[in-house]
Amino acid sequence: MTCRILIVEDDYWAALHLATEVRDRGATVLGPTGSIPLAVALMSARRRPHAAILDVQLRTQLAFPLADALAEQGVPFIFVTGFEREDMPERFDAVPHFVKPIIGDACIDAVMALADATRRTRVFGPQCRVRSGRRGVIGG
Numbered sequence: 001m002t003c004r005i006l007i008v009e010d011d012y013w014a015a016l017h018l019a020t021e022v023r024d025r026g027a028t029v030l031g032p033t034g035s036i037p038l039a040v041a042l043m044s045a046r047r048r049p050h051a052a053i054l055d056v057q058l059r060t061q062l063a064f065p066l067a068d069a070l071a072e073q074g075v076p077f078i079f080v081t082g083f084e085r086e087d088m089p090e091r092f093d094a095v096p097h098f099v100k101p102i103i104g105d106a107c108i109d110a111v112m113a114l115a116d117a118t119r120r121t122r123v124f125g126p127q128c129r130v131r132s133g134r135r136g137v138i139g140g
Contacts, residue, residue, distance in 0.1 A: 002026055002027050002028050003026075003027040003028065003050045003051065003112065003115035003116065003118075003119060004027065004028045004029075004030055004047055004048070004049045004050050004115075005022045005027045005028070005029055005030065005049060005050065005051055005052065005053065005111055005112075005115060006030040006031055006039065006042055006043065006049035006051075006052035006053070006075075006077075007019055007022065007029055007030070007031045007032035007033070007052070007053045008031060008032070008033055008034070008036075008039045008052065008053065008054045008055060008058065008063060008066065009031075009032050009033075009034060009053065009054075009055040009080070010034025010055060010057075010058045010059050011034075011055070014055070014080075014100070015031070015032035015034070016032075018032065018053055018080070018108075019031070019032050021105065021108045022053075022108060022111070022112075025108060025112055027112065027115065030042045030047075030049050034055075034058050034059065035058070036058060036061055036063065036065070036066050039066055040066065040069065043069065043070065043073065043075070048073070048075065049075055049115075050075070050114075050115035050116075050118040050119055051075065051076050051077060051078075051111050051112075051114040051115035051118060052070055052075055052076075052077035052078075052111075053077065053078055053080055053107070053111050054066065054067055054070075054077050054078070054079055054080070054081075055079075055080055055081050056079055056081040056082075056083045056088070057081065057082065057083070064089060064092075067079075067092065067095070068091075074118075075118070076114035076115075076117070076118060077095065077111075077114070078095065078096040078097070078098065078107060078110050078111050078114065079092070079095055079096070079097045079098065080098045080100060080102060080107050081097070081098075081099065081100060082099065082100050083099070084099060085097050085099075096110045096111075096114075098110075
């Protein structure tokens with residue numbers, strides 16, 4: 001059984017790269033989407049995500065309300081964004097934060113670790129299958 005990772009990113013190439021990296025690790029991708037309403041719909045589907053990757057700036061909207069909703073549902077997430085850490089609300093201080101462009105696979109490692117921890121602590125079943133990744137550049 002694989003992990004389900006929600007990807008919320010409005011840049012086509014960054015979303016494609018993230019989705020490819022997540023799939024290469026053996027996880028199922030929910031999305032990617034650059035739409036908060038679609039992300040909410042994916043979150044409330046029968047098979048909710050084990051973890052999520054969020055860009056902060058989605059066209060004209062900020063993803064902070066979506067991040068709050070994920071936190072309320074107990075879905076861990078990471079930020080992959082152009083925002084610097086000091087520009088983020090304090091309530092997200094403990095959230096892993098990666099500034100674009102992302103080089104290497106640290107952000108995918110982080111989201112996969114969160115998803116794996118979720119799988120082990122919830123009633124989602126056995127541990128996620130996690131494969132080692134490859135290096136790449138995300139965003140720009």
